[in-house]
Amino acid sequence: MPSLSRHAIIIGNSDGIGLHSTRRLLDRGWKITGVSRRASPVVHASYQHHVLDVSDCAYVEKLHAILGQESVDTCIYCAGIGGPLDPKDLRGDVHVFEVNLMGALRTAEVIVPAMVAAGRGHLVVLSSQADVLVVASAPSYAASKAAMSSYFEGLGLALRPHGVAISNLRLGFVDTKMARARVRPFMYTLDQAVDVVEKVLCKRPLRMTRPLSIAPFVRLLAWISRWRVLLARGPACPRA
Numbered sequence: 001m002p003s004l005s006r007h008a009i010i011i012g013n014s015d016g017i018g019l020h021s022t023r024r025l026l027d028r029g030w031k032i033t034g035v036s037r038r039a040s041p042v043v044h045a046s047y048q049h050h051v052l053d054v055s056d057c058a059y060v061e062k063l064h065a066i067l068g069q070e071s072v073d074t075c076i077y078c079a080g081i082g083g084p085l086d087p088k089d090l091r092g093d094v095h096v097f098e099v100n101l102m103g104a105l106r107t108a109e110v111i112v113p114a115m116v117a118a119g120r121g122h123l124v125v126l127s128s129q130a131d132v133l134v135v136a137s138a139p140s141y142a143a144s145k146a147a148m149s150s151y152f153e154g155l156g157l158a159l160r161p162h163g164v165a166i167s168n169l170r171l172g173f174v175d176t177k178m179a180r181a182r183v184r185p186f187m188y189t190l191d192q193a194v195d196v197v198e199k200v201l202c203k204r205p206l207r208m209t210r211p212l213s214i215a216p217f218v219r220l221l222a223w224i225s226r227w228r229v230l231l232a233r234g235p236a237c238p239r240a
């Protein structure tokens, strides 16, 4: 683990990968600041929690206030949601983009300029191998992750000369409440997922995809979904 990066802010850490990463890094001696809508179950001398919604219009201002009191050199953005499409009400899809994409962008808006000014820092975003898919039953999740991967990998290239690292972690299935598909091949345990988070913190790659065993399966699904799009015909025009 790099010795400079000992204070991390983890956004979306009341549950799942964020919570498990929080516990692991505290065990490793890191100081952690957590952010989520719900209170945290973590009680630790080196831990403090802020109850905050990344889709709240005051999020940027509140995050500035948190970071005004303490300097962090690592940020892990774990907040994420997904859900099935309701064609009669697209508000759920808008919210998925607000949390998965805009929440990450607003976090970067606050964190990145401070890291650039300091000439160091590491922002890790949790995307997904689903970022290459077009999914009719839940289009917002894959699309928000596609935008997230593309934006943060571009930002990472731009920030290299400034000494700031961005890592886009593209996971497959991980055993949390988010993994709701009926079939979940090569699903990681939370321990395996956090092993990868630690590897990302140590090696600081621009992109890490895990597990690699599911990648060919995802590429096949992506290929099938592209062909479905190319071959799709719209419904017949209504008669005048």
Ligand SMILES: NC(=O)c1ccc[n+]([C@@H]2O[C@H](COP(=O)([O-])OP(=O)(O)OC[C@H]3O[C@@H](n4cnc5c(N)ncnc54)[C@H](OP(=O)(O)O)[C@@H]3O)[C@@H](O)[C@H]2O)c1
Residues within 6 Å of the ligand: 011, 012, 013, 014, 015, 016, 017, 018, 019, 035, 036, 037, 038, 039, 052, 053, 054, 055, 077, 078, 079, 080, 081, 099, 126, 127, 128, 129, 170, 171, 172, 173, 174, 175, 176, 177, 178, 179
């Ligand atoms: N599990 C998988 O199979 C899998 C696979 C690939 C990628 N990922 C990605 O990994 C990340 C973490 O997923 P997970 O499986 O750990 O999910 P999870 O168990 O559902 O945890 C999601 C976390 O995000 C927080 N969150 C949700 N909405 C929020 C909001 N508006 N403001 C602040 N925090 C919010 C939740 O806390 P509160 O509800 O308390 O706010 C929770 O702590 C997500 O970005 C997900 O897309 C997961």
